Amino acid sequence: MRTGCPLARPGQRIGILGGSFDPAHQGHLLISQVALRRLGLDRVWWLVSPGNPLKAHGPAPLATRMAAARATARDPRILVTDIEARLGLRKTADTLHALARLYPGVRFVWLMGSDNMVQFHHWDRWRAIADQVPIAVMARPGSRLAARHAVAASILRRARLPEARAALLAQARPPAWVLLNLPMSGLSSTELRKGLR
C-alpha cells in the first residue's frame, strides 16, 4: 500500500463520494450518512478530486479543500482522502480501476448526487464504471426526477434495484444502481462560493 493511502480490509463495504468539495458542506455529510445507513456500508471515503475533468475552471488548492472537508466530515465512519492526487489520477474510471487493484476484496460503491446522474453519460468510459461498481444516486433538489429519466438511467434500466432493496446494492453484481430518496438538502458548493465572494 502506498504511503498516505487509506486502509481497508477485504470484505468491507466502502462508499466512495468523489467530488471537488470546493468547499465541503453539510449536504455531503447528509448523503454520506444516509448511504452508510441505507446501503449498510462500513465506511464512506470522500475522494477530494484534483479537479473534475469536465469542469474548465480549476478548484481551490487541494490542501485548502482537504482541510475544510476534514472539518466537515464529523463522523468517524467518514474518511477524507486525496488518493487521486497521490496516484496522479482524476478520471473516475481510472480511479476505480486503481482502487480495485490496491484493495482486493473490498466492496466499493460509487455514490453521487442526482445532478451527476443526469450528466453521467458524458463521463469518460461511463459504461465501464457502471460495469465495475454498484452505484447509489442520492436525490438532490432540482434533479431527482431528471435522474430517473437520464440517458444513463434509461440505458441501465434493467440494472436498477428498487429502493426497498438498497441494502443489497453493495453485494450486487454490477451493473446495479439505486436511486435513494432522502430528506433533500439544497446546499451546494456553488452557492457557498458565492457567499464567500
Ligand SMILES: Nc1ncnc2c1ncn2[C@@H]1O[C@H](COP(=O)(O)OP(=O)(O)OP(=O)(O)O)[C@@H](O)[C@H]1O
Ligand atoms: N446537497 C446535495 N444533495 C445531494 N448530493 C449532493 C449534494 N451536494 C453535493 N452532492 C453530491 O456530492 C458529490 C460531490 O459534490 P461536489 O463536491 O461537486 O459539491 P457540489 O455542491 O455539487 O459542488 P458545485 O456546486 O461546485 O457543483 C457529487 O456527486 C454531488 O452530486
Ligand SMILES: O=C(O)c1ccc[n+]([C@@H]2O[C@H](COP(=O)([O-])O)[C@@H](O)[C@H]2O)c1
Ligand atoms: O471521469 C470523468 O469523466 C468524470 C466526469 C465528471 C465528474 N467526475 C467525478 O465525479 C465526481 C463529482 O465531481 P464534481 O466536480 O461534481 O464534484 C468527482 O469525483 C469527479 O472526478 C468524473
